[in-house]
Amino acid sequence: MHKVALVTGAASGIGRAVAEGLAAAGQRVVVADLPNSEGAAVAQAIGGLFVPTDLAQREACxxxxxxxxxxxxxxxxxxNNAGFQSINPIADFAEDVWEQMIAVMLxxxxLLTKYVWPDMQAQQWGRIVNIGSIHSLRASPFKVGYIAAKHGMLGLTRTAALEGGPYGITVNLIAPAYVRTPLVEQQIADQARTxxxxxxxxxxxxxLEPAAIKRLIEPSEVAELVNFLCSPAASSMSGSVFEMxxxxxxR
Structure with a gap:
């Protein structure tokens, strides 16, 4: 299976691991990330295409x-993996940060789903994997923008799955706990300050206090699940939340 895969936020962390995993499986990968990111290096390493993109801008999508x-x-x-974090109480949460988080993460x-949808419909095959979070299912204080966006992504996943079923398009959400990424390192620092x-x-x-398994998840583990969801073995799975x-x- 040699497919074209578009991965957002693919310059580092989960997105990079996903891009590398899909390329290793034989897919042709489009690496999307900010212009000042490591996206070009990632794309060169996997034989893909880097498209510098600010997903907060509709025309850029x-x-x-x-x-x-x-x-x-x-x-x-x-x-759909791109995202970022801002740690603040609701009363101190800046309106412009809220708008940017919703734009990038929801x-x-x-928009990307909407724009790839016609081709997937025409070929009667498509795989959309949304990288949510355990915060798609649970809330925590000081993360109102992040959690609102991740909850919204779950609704988007389920609705798109219902509409995509007749066309062979599956849409699923992966909900990991804390993954060892630069974003999580930033969260640790932000939480410590807050x-x-x-x-x-x-x-x-x-x-890790609520977790039974006391470790961070590796980005490669998420990438392996993405590859599975894009494989023939997962063709019956859609509208599902895959918790990590x-x-x-x-509890």
Whole structure:
């Protein structure tokens, strides 16, 4: 199976691991990330295409899909992974940060889904994997923008799955707990500042306290699940949430 895969936020962390995993499986990968990211290096290493993109801009979402189609042809696989974090109480949460988070983490996945949808419909095959979070299912304080966007992505996933079923398009959401990424390292520092505790205490008392398995998830583990969801073995799976919760939701 040699498909065209578009991965957002693919310059580092989960997105990079996903792009590398899909390329290793034989897919032609479009790496989308900010212009000042390591996206070009990632694309060169895997033989893919780097498209510098600010997903907060609606026209950039359209241009990203157009560039992917022009270079490789119709997009068969879409992995909506791009995101960022802001840690603040609701009263102190800046309105412009809220708008940017919703734009990148919810509006952009909707727009990219909309733009790749016609080709997937025409070929009667498509795979859309949304990288959510355990915060698609649970809330935590000081993360209102992130959690609102991740909850919204779950609704988008389920609705798109219902509409895509007749056309062979599956849409699923992966909900990991804390993954060892640069974003999580930033979260640790932000949480330490907000809660006035040490970074080690953040990991032990905030991140891993609810978990049965006391470790961070590796990006490669998420990438392996993405590859499975894009494989023939997962053709019956759609509208589902695949928890990588370290036992968090078992309580």
């Amino acid at each position: 359209r241009a990203l899909v157009t560039a992917a189609q022009a270079h490789f042809g119709p997009v068969d696989i879409l992995v 509006t952009a996945p909707f 809660r006035n505790i040490s970074p080690d205490e953040v990991i032990e008392r905030v991140m 919760a370290l036992g968090w939701t078992a």
